Amino acid sequence: MQPHANELISYACRFAGISNIAENRKNKNTQVRMLLAYLIHTNWGLPYQHIAVLLYGRKDHSTVLHAIQRVRDLIAVRDTYVTTLLHQLQPEAERLRKKTIDQFNLRAA
Numbered sequence: 408m409q410p411h412a413n414e415l416i417s418y419a420c421r422f423a424g425i426s427n428i429a430e431n432r433k434n435k436n437t438q439v440r441m442l443l444a445y446l447i448h449t450n451w452g453l454p455y456q457h458i459a460v461l462l463y464g465r466k467d468h469s470t471v472l473h474a475i476q477r478v479r480d481l482i483a484v485r486d487t488y489v490t491t492l493l494h495q496l497q498p499e500a501e502r503l504r505k506k507t508i509d510q511f512n513l514r515a516a
Contacts, residue, residue, distance in 0.1 A: 411503040412453075415447070418496065418499050419443055419492070422492065438492070440462050441474035442492055444478070446500045447462075448475055454468075455472060458471045
């Protein structure tokens with residue numbers, strides 16, 4: 408799953424105009440990381456701890472829980488940047504989920 412998650416991360420960075428999702432507090436970087444946590448969890452169902460290692464380089468899942476809730480809050484108030492990015496990334500996340508299912512002969516959930 409991780410190679411496909413890395414593809415989604417690269418795609419998100421290109422679309423958002425950032426070089427990487429390095430751990431810093433620049434607004435654009437944090438929003439992209441939060442949105443990726445949300446997409447990876449909702450589309451692929453990866454455990455919070457795995458997402459934390461993938462996106463934040465540590466096992467503490469509380470950051471991922473906070474990120475997912477923050478994205479839900481931003482979606483609820485129709486934040487323009489987050490909803491635009493979400494609509495752009497959602498099809499790619501779904502395509503990569505299907506690619507993973509096909510690659511590993513998994514059953515679609």
